Amino acid sequence: MLHISLYVCPQTVVSSLSQAHDCFGLANHLAGEPLFRLSRCSRDGQAVQLPYARIDVDGDLTLAESADLLLLPATGSDIARTLTDNQTLLDWLARRPASQSLASLCSSAFLLAEAGQLDDGTATTHWALASQFRQRYPRVRLQVQHLHCQHQQRFTSGGAQAGLDLCLHLISQHAGPWLAEQAAAALVVDRQRGEQTRFQPLLPTPRQDDPALLDLLRWLQRRHAESIDLETLAARLHCSTRTLLRRFKAATGLTPNDYLQRLRIVAAQSALRQPQQSLEQIALSVGYQDRATFARLFKQLCGETPGAYRRRVLAP
Structure with a gap:
């Protein structure tokens, strides 16, 4: 015993x-x-x-x-x-x-x-x-x-x-x-x-001491499927790209590109819970032009392929 x-x-x-x-x-x-x-x-x-x-x-x-x-x-x-x-x-x-x-x-x-x-x-x-x-x-x-x-x-x-x-x-x-x-x-x-x-939230909770940066994050959430570069983000924040990178990292712990990719994968997770769309359609809808890039990033961040994720969450 x-x-x-x-x-x-x-x-x-x-x-x-x-x-x-x-x-x-x-x-x-x-x-x-x-x-x-x-x-x-x-x-x-x-x-x-x-x-x-x-x-x-x-x-x-x-x-x-x-x-x-x-x-x-x-x-x-x-x-x-x-x-x-x-x-x-x-x-x-x-x-x-x-x-x-x-x-x-x-x-x-x-x-x-x-x-x-x-x-x-x-x-x-x-x-x-x-x-x-x-x-x-x-x-x-x-x-x-x-x-x-x-x-x-x-x-x-x-x-x-x-x-x-x-x-x-x-x-x-x-x-x-x-x-x-x-x-x-x-x-x-x-x-x-x-x-x-795979249980860890993909998006960090941002610091609350930079209201303008928080507004930028909300704008990104609405526009994540679009092609967005550093210059566009810096212009919205009315600062240089160098200052943007510093403030973004301080608020989220991530670079703007890392944060954008995570936004897209979170949106994809939501879409994968609906069986109507194909993986190609979901990839396009969240901002990726090809399924291979989407699948690679999804597995990198989630620890499983989009198909495996869909099968798991839709399993009876």
């Missing part, structure tokens, strides 16, 4: 904790025998008050020392607060031997990385936290496109529902693919869900 201890702290996301607990509990039920022993632990062995529930635990970190796997449910997006408030856990994690399995869901990859447990290995986390993670932990090879990663006995998952993908992966490793498939079917989820990056 695999002993899995789930760590609970004031930052723990209730849905992430219950998701993991329910997934392994379901596997036990489907197997007809207790393949996974589940326990909950906290820093001091005391119950933890969360926004929506008071979580009782079975012990402190001493309990986790005897576990085959310590699993850290998601801890939200306030990374600085999570790291500051969980120093006892970080010190404890830093002492964990390579033989003990450690896993994190979503943002809790920061806890494993802060303790040095992901150094020189691969990991993933929520796509929205990728830039912050890379800056803080250059020794970790972040593969944010993946829903979950494994490096030796260290496991990490992407954002939110990707935690379920990792739990199913752990079930498959310990109890076999058949049980993982049965659990996935009972949970009504697909085990082959592609890459996390």
